[in-house]
Every structure is written in structure tokens, then in C-alpha cells.
Amino acid sequence: MDGLTVGAAAETTGWSARMLRYLEDARLVVPRRSPSGYRLYGLRELNQLRSLLRLRSRFGVELTDLAFAARLRHDHDLRGAVDTWLAGSDAGAADWVDWEQRKHERLLAA
Amino acid sequence: MDGLTVGAAAETTGWSARMLRYLEDARLVVPRRSPSGYRLYGLRELNQLRSLLRLRSRFGVELTDLAFAARLRHDHDLRGAVDTWLAGSDAGAADWVDWEQRKHERLLAA
DNA sequence: GAAACATTGACATGTCTGTGTTAAGGTTGT
DNA sequence: ACAACCTTAACACAGACATGTCAATGTTTC
Numbered sequence: 001m002d003g004l005t006v007g008a009a010a011e012t013t014g015w016s017a018r019m020l021r022y023l024e025d026a027r028l029v030v031p032r033r034s035p036s037g038y039r040l041y042g043l044r045e046l047n048q049l050r051s052l053l054r055l056r057s058r059f060g061v062e063l064t065d066l067a068f069a070a071r072l073r074h075d076h077d078l079r080g081a082v083d084t085w086l087a088g089s090d091a092g093a094a095d096w097v098d099w100e101q102r103k104h105e106r107l108l109a110a
Numbered sequence: 111m112d113g114l115t116v117g118a119a120a121e122t123t124g125w126s127a128r129m130l131r132y133l134e135d136a137r138l139v140v141p142r143r144s145p146s147g148y149r150l151y152g153l154r155e156l157n158q159l160r161s162l163l164r165l166r167s168r169f170g171v172e173l174t175d176l177a178f179a180a181r182l183r184h185d186h187d188l189r190g191a192v193d194t195w196l197a198g199s200d201a202g203a204a205d206w207v208d209w210e211q212r213k214h215e216r217l218l219a220a
Numbered sequence: 221g222a223a224a225c226a227t228t229g230a231c232a233t234g235t236c237t238g239t240g241t242t243a244a245g246g247t248t249g250t
Numbered sequence: 251a252c253a254a255c256c257t258t259a260a261c262a263c264a265g266a267c268a269t270g271t272c273a274a275t276g277t278t279t280c
Contacts, residue, residue: 007255018239021258026237029199036247038256048199055195059188061178064237068175069182069192070199078169082179085161088154089138089180117225128269131228136267146277148226174267226277236267247256 003032003040013049020049026063028052028070113141113150123159130159136173138162138180 009031010017023029024039029048031039041049055061072079119141120127133139134149139158141149151159165171182189 005256016239017256018241022238034247034256036256037258038247044198048195051195051198055191059185059191061188061192062174062237064172064174065178066192066195068172068178070196072179073196075169078171081165081169082171082176085158085165085176086180086183088161089158115226126269127226128271132268144226144277146226147228148277172267222280224277224279227275229273231272232270234268237265239263241260241262243258243260245257248254250252 003034003042004046006031006039006041009039009041009046009049013046014053015049023049023052023063026067028063028066113144113152114156116141116149116151119149119151119156119159123156124163125159133159133162133173136177138173138176 004012006017006020009015010020013020015023020029020031020039020041024031029045029052031041031045034040052066055066072082114122116127116130119125120130123130125133130139130141130149130151134141139155139162141151141155144150162176165176182192
């Protein structure tokens, strides 16, 4: 029986059982299941849960923020688009001129 | 007359004037001001607004997501913490717990 | 000086997030 | 077999997010 059931995991991590199920829905911390369908939290998941609590309390990170960061990490197109947007938005970006120039040409063409 | 006023900027970009003010509150697109306090949108801001629209429609990126991405880019501590957390929950993590677990999974799958 | 714009501030609303609770039923351990 | 767990599903609700709209007031333009 390696793995804590949802109530035990809740008690040792500080989350509520409800939130553990919610976190699974959000695909942020997904435990494996016993043959009868019980959630089983192993060391890995317990560590994820504890560090997630710290992330929230120390940095005010929302769960949606983390989900987005995960998406950024996996979707390379999205990451490029976001990075480009942020670069254009940062005053100190070195490639800003180039970026603006291309958009300007598109503008004039329209 | 360098810079469009909020209504004109709204019309050429496709946003509403209300949303332009909201985006300024969110610090995503911040125009400069005329001496009397009118918002003045230059090329840079107009480009930001247009590409922001594309980001949303093409990738379903929310404004809060973008704000968080901007925060990630500037707050190095936060970025490290988030990256660490994602590494611990990703399949490709180098963490020993994860490594151990993946070894088991590979064995079981074989 | 009036029309047409701008400003801030507030109220309204629909949707989503985070969380608790409760109901109807399956599983486990003593 | 009975208590104490677990499961999913649903209702509830406060707070935030994304928008619209309206009011009171200042600015630009003709």
C-alpha cells in the first residue's frame, strides 16, 4: 500500500480533500488510482502539493497561472507568440525596432 | 498630433475605449498622456493592441495570463520557483523522486 | 459657446476560479 | 455488519475578470 488516500494526503499536506480533487481536475497534481478507484498519493504528488502551497503563499501564484506556465512550456508556438508580444511591450527590448518596423509595413499595406 | 486619442485608437484596433482603459489599468498597454491628461496611443501601442487581439483569438490567452507571463519575465525568483515546480511535475524532470518513479513505470510498461 | 470628444468613478452583469457542503452510493478494516 | 473511509455529481457562493453603460466634469475644435 504505497500511497496515501485522499483524506490522509489532505491531512499531511494542508489541502482539503475537496481541493485535491479540484487540483486533479485542473491536471496540476494527478495521483494514480487503486484498482477500486481510490486516489493514491505518492511521494512525488505529496511534494508537488507541498511546494504548490508554498508557491501560492509566497508569490501569490494562482492555479490558473501555473496551468498557463505549463502550457507555455509545452506549446512552442504559443511561447514564441507570447515572448514576441512581451518583447514589443518591454521598453528595453533590443529587437523592438525590427519588430515595429515589420508591423508598420503591414499597417501601411492595409 | 502624434498619437491617437482613445476613441480613435479603439476604432482602428477593434478594442472598445472601455477596454483600452482597462488594459492600461492592467498595465498591459500603457499610452502616454497629453498635457491635459488625454491618452495618446502611438504606433507602438497600436501594434501592441493589435497583436494582443491576435494572441487572444488565436491561442485563447487571457489578459491575466499575459500579465503573469510579464511577471515571470521580470521576477527572476518567481520564475525559478515556477520552473522548479513544473520540472517536478513534468515527465522530463531530473528530480530523483521522479526519476525513480519513471524507472518503475518503464519497467512495468515493458 | 456648443458639439464632440476626453477624464475618472461607479454600478451592473455574465463567466470563471476556488472552496465548502451535501447526497447517493461503493470499498475497507475490525 | 458496521463505521469510516472513498467515489462522482451537484448546488452554493464569494471574489475576481472582462465588459458595458451612465454620470459628472474637463478639453478641443469650429
